Amino acid sequence: MAESSSPLPPLCERISHKSYFLRAVDLTILGLLLSLLLYRILHVNQKDTVWIVAFLCETCFTFVWLLITNIKWSPADYKTYPERLDERVHELPPVDMFVTTADPVREPPLIVVNTVLSLLAVNYPANKLACYVSDDGCSPLTYFSLKEASKFAKIWVPFCKKYNVRVRAPFMYFRNSPEAAEGSEFSKDWEMTKREYEKLSQKVEDATGSSHWLDAEDDFEAFLNTKSNDHSTIVKVVWENKGGVGDEKEVPHVVYISREKRPNHFHHYKAGAMNFLVRVSGLMTNAPYMLNVDCDMYVNEADVVRQAMCIFLQKSMDSNHCAFVQYPQDFYDSNVGELTVLQLYLGRGIAGIQGPQYAGSGCFHTRRVMYGLSLDDLGDDGSLSSIATRKYLAEESLTREFGNSKEMVKSVVDALQRKPFPQKNLKDSLETAQEMGHCHYEYQTSWGKNIGWLYDSTTEDVNTSIGIHSRGWTSSYIFPDPPAFLGCMPQGGPEVMVQQRRWATGLLEILFNKQSPLIGMFCRKIRFRQSLAYLYVFSWGLRSIPELFYCLLPAYCLLHNSALFPKGVYLGIIITLVGIHCLYTLWEFMNLGFSIQSWYVTQSFGRIKTTCSWLFSVLDVILKLLGISKTVFIVTKKTMPETKSGSGSKKSQREVDCPNQDSGKFEFDGSLYFLPGTFIVLVNLAALAGCLVGLQGRGGGGSGLAEACGCILVVILFLPFLKGMFEKGKYGIPFSTLSKAAFLAALFVVLSVGN
Numbered sequence: 205m206a207e208s209s210s211p212l213p214p215l216c217e218r219i220s221h222k223s224y225f226l227r228a229v230d231l232t233i234l235g236l237l238l239s240l241l242l243y244r245i246l247h248v249n250q251k252d253t254v255w256i257v258a259f260l261c262e263t264c265f266t267f268v269w270l271l272i273t274n275i276k277w278s279p280a281d282y283k284t285y286p287e288r289l290d291e292r293v294h295e296l297p298p299v300d301m302f303v304t305t306a307d308p309v310r311e312p313p314l315i316v317v318n319t320v321l322s323l324l325a326v327n328y329p330a331n332k333l334a335c336y337v338s339d340d341g342c343s344p345l346t347y348f349s350l351k352e353a354s355k356f357a358k359i360w361v362p363f364c365k366k367y368n369v370r371v372r373a374p375f376m377y378f379r380n381s382p383e384a385a386e387g388s389e390f391s392k393d394w395e396m397t398k399r400e401y402e403k404l405s406q407k408v409e410d411a412t413g414s415s416h417w418l419d420a421e422d423d424f425e426a427f428l429n430t431k432s433n434d435h436s437t438i439v440k441v442v443w444e445n446k447g448g449v450g451d452e453k454e455v456p457h458v459v460y461i462s463r464e465k466r467p468n469h470f471h472h473y474k475a476g477a478m479n480f481l482v483r484v485s486g487l488m489t490n491a492p493y494m495l496n497v498d499c500d501m502y503v504n505e506a507d508v509v510r511q512a513m514c515i516f517l518q519k520s521m522d523s524n525h526c527a528f529v530q531y532p533q534d535f536y537d538s539n540v541g542e543l544t545v546l547q548l549y550l551g552r553g554i555a556g557i558q559g560p561q562y563a564g565s566g567c568f569h570t571r572r573v574m575y576g577l578s579l580d581d582l583g584d585d586g587s588l589s590s591i592a593t594r595k596y597l598a599e600e601s602l603t604r605e606f607g608n609s610k611e612m613v614k615s616v617v618d619a620l621q622r623k624p625f626p627q628k629n630l631k632d633s634l635e636t637a638q639e640m641g642h643c644h645y646e647y648q649t650s651w652g653k654n655i656g657w658l659y660d661s662t663t664e665d666v667n668t669s670i671g672i673h674s675r676g677w678t679s680s681y682i683f684p685d686p687p688a689f690l691g692c693m694p695q696g697g698p699e700v701m702v703q704q705r706r707w708a709t710g711l712l713e714i715l716f717n718k719q720s721p722l723i724g725m726f727c728r729k730i731r732f733r734q735s736l737a738y739l740y741v742f743s744w745g746l747r748s749i750p751e752l753f754y755c756l757l758p759a760y761c762l763l764h765n766s767a768l769f770p771k772g773v774y775l776g777i778i779i780t781l782v783g784i785h786c787l788y789t790l791w792e793f794m795n796l797g798f799s800i801q802s803w804y805v806t807q808s809f810g811r812i813k814t815t816c817s818w819l820f821s822v823l824d825v826i827l828k829l830l831g832i833s834k835t836v837f838i839v840t841k842k843t844m845p846e847t848k849s850g851s852g853s854k855k856s857q858r859e860v861d862c863p864n865q866d867s868g869k870f871e872f873d874g875s876l877y878f879l880p881g882t883f884i885v886l887v888n889l890a891a892l893a894g895c896l897v898g899l900q901g902r903g904g905g906g907s908g909l910a911e912a913c914g915c916i917l918v919v920i921l922f923l924p925f926l927k928g929m930f931e932k933g934k935y936g937i938p939f940s941t942l943s944k945a946a947f948l949a950a951l952f953v954v955l956s957v958g959n
């Protein structure tokens with residue numbers, strides 16, 4: 205469905221994915237949930253605590269389903285036509301590309317280097333691009349690797365462009381053998397480029413763990429005697445594109461930055477790093493668009509920048525300005541399709557309301573929007589309205605908001621007025637850039653409050669995103685096949701538990717801060733349905749409470765001998781509900797090429813992460829609100845991709861690029877994350893065993909087959925824990941966790957039977 209008013213063929217089209225059938229399924233599930241609630245209300249017995257707890261849990265589930273139905277009601281995304289760009293646009297706009305890294309051990313520099321190389325090689329004029337790498341780890345190894353990578357880039361980028369290589373991250377590209385006759389020009393170039401990449405990898409590997417090169421070169425002086433949390437600002441121009449002739453002009457600028465850190469100064473994690481990136485790039489290149497990727501998210505589709513520009517440029521021609529363009533986050537070597545499915549159904553759903561949320565990576569932002577502009581500040585032609593000009597361009601207020609640097613203020617004025625940025629020597633800005641990385645630069649300015657990436661939450665992405673939508677902006681979503689960016693995702697185990705807890709904590713923090721949709725729903729420029737969509741995401745952590753209760757209720761009822769579910773024909777409500785929900789979610793998975801196994805792993809992991817990881821986010825936020833603790837950002841461990849397994853010929857490019865291995869193998873350690881899951885399994889097993897041997901309390905309500913089936917279902921969902929009880933090593937649940945869970949389960953059994 206094309207929505208462009210332009211007479212020429214559009215650069216992009218909005219595609220609506222509305223389906224009346226799926227709406228009917230969503231409404232049927234909602235109807236069944238409401239009937240269950242009604243049944244509970246009509247059959248409530250005041251003494252029946254179980255009935256009331258079940259009612260409260262089901263009310264939460266119904267509310268969540270209402271939010272999901274709202275999100276999925278009108279899904280939409282964009283199809284772009286990058287091949288029309290050259291004919292329609294005289295000069296492509298510049299783009300500044302940002303990569304963040306924070307820890308050379310958890311984020312190996314070779315991964316960072318591959319991401320950077322993939323960005324440098326995108327299909328876009330090199331003189332319009334600049335790549336800025338922020339290193340919160342202040343690692344000489346990362347800097348060394350970047351320097352080496354920029355040398356290799358002079359071979360890699362021309363090679364990619366000459367042969368129109370699709371995947372422009374060498375570690376992925378060289379997983380396959382060349383499809384050309386031996387001895388051909390391509391084959392020779394391929395061999396040579398691969399050899400050079402192997403040399404680069406070897407140099408980075410040799411440098412890891414040894415620091416002899418640190419003293420050998422003056423260039424590393426700035427890193428001497430530094431700690432990742434205690435050092436001055438470092439800004440280095442790794443490579444400057446000065447045009448000229450030959451292959452060198454094909455490589456965009458590369459700049460390394462590491463902002464000042466001091467032990468007692470809170471640095472706001474990734475959001476702080478992003479804001480420094482915005483400032484330095486503002487001084488050096490001041491591109492109107494900024495791409496942000498995490499250090500492991502390499503470009504998997506060479507046209508990615510051109511695709512995003514199709515949207516921005518078409519929308520500004522149509523006076524329908526867009527704040528950011530988000531690509532989905534896809535993952536290589538991932539074993540669960542959860543995020544892909546979430547992004548396709550929920551992501552596209554939100555995209556059809558006011559626009560997708562900013563997901564932290566794979567996103568193009570407009571610089572002016574990040575400088576705090578509201579949609580109302582623009583006239584139809586995209587220039588600032590006269591009121592906005594007065595509001596924004598007074599030098600005194602700009603200094604207050606953006607910090608005390610004349611050069612920065614000038615670059616902000618240029619960006620707000622969309623003035624072309626004069627080509628200049630990058631090194632001329634080094635001194636000012638250093639100053640702007642100072643710990644106190646942001647003191648009493650608006651950085652992190654309403655300018656740049658917003659602070660107040662460890663999920664700075666969603667926090668920033670709601671800030672932008674609240675100012676009336678829309679955003680756009682592209683869901684290309686092949687995926688535009690690919691990164692790595694921790695597999696089931698402690699690493700993913702930490703990540704999920706951080707996400708849920710950050711999201712819950714936003715629910716209680718000034719960006720909360722609960723406050724802004726009716727008074728800001730955010731659309732009502734968009735607020736509800738945000739509410740769904742922010743309440744992840746809170747959902748852990750009803751889910752935990754609901755995993756324990758069947759066991760309690762079986763042991764206590766009381767009824768959890770309706771009896772007789774009304775039991776049909778529950779059976780139909782579970783049946784339709786299973787078939788619906790299974791269809792969603794299989795429709796995307798995922799297997800039944802992947803669907804099961806996702807359902808199981810869904811329950812595990814909610815009850816074992818999100819549960820702790822509630823505690824984190826309570827402690828933070830009470831001022832007892834601070835939330836922390838533990839960087840997720842990144843791993844290099846595995847060597848390629850065979851790829852089926854009939855698969856879509858998405859399936860080939862992100863093979864799902866369906867292993868579903870779960871890793872454990874002695875952390876508290878695994879206590880709730882082990883406890884849940886033990887309790888449900890004990891209830892089933894108790895029922896078999898006739899150990900039941902005096903509930904009198906009569907538990908039966910339905911409650912026993914409930915216990916079996918919970919055990920099936922927590923199967924990784926059951927298996928973990930019999931495994932050894934990293935796949936086994938440690939004895940300490942088992943014994944604590946067994947003690948709690950015994951207590952639960954005694955209380956349930958004796959009650």
Ligand SMILES: O=c1ccn([C@@H]2O[C@H](COP(=O)(O)OP(=O)(O)O[C@H]3O[C@H](CO)[C@@H](O)[C@H](O)[C@H]3O)[C@@H](O)[C@H]2O)c(=O)[nH]1
Binds near residue numbers: 305306307338706
């Ligand atoms: O103090 C910090 C901490 C992190 N990072 C970088 O932030 C990015 C995201 O961190 P990561 O540990 O990879 O988090 P993930 O959970 O994998 O990432 C998702 O979730 C984050 C919010 O929790 C978002 O910031 C990310 O963009 C999003 O991809 C990485 O490039 C890090 O190097 C910093 O630059 N400084």
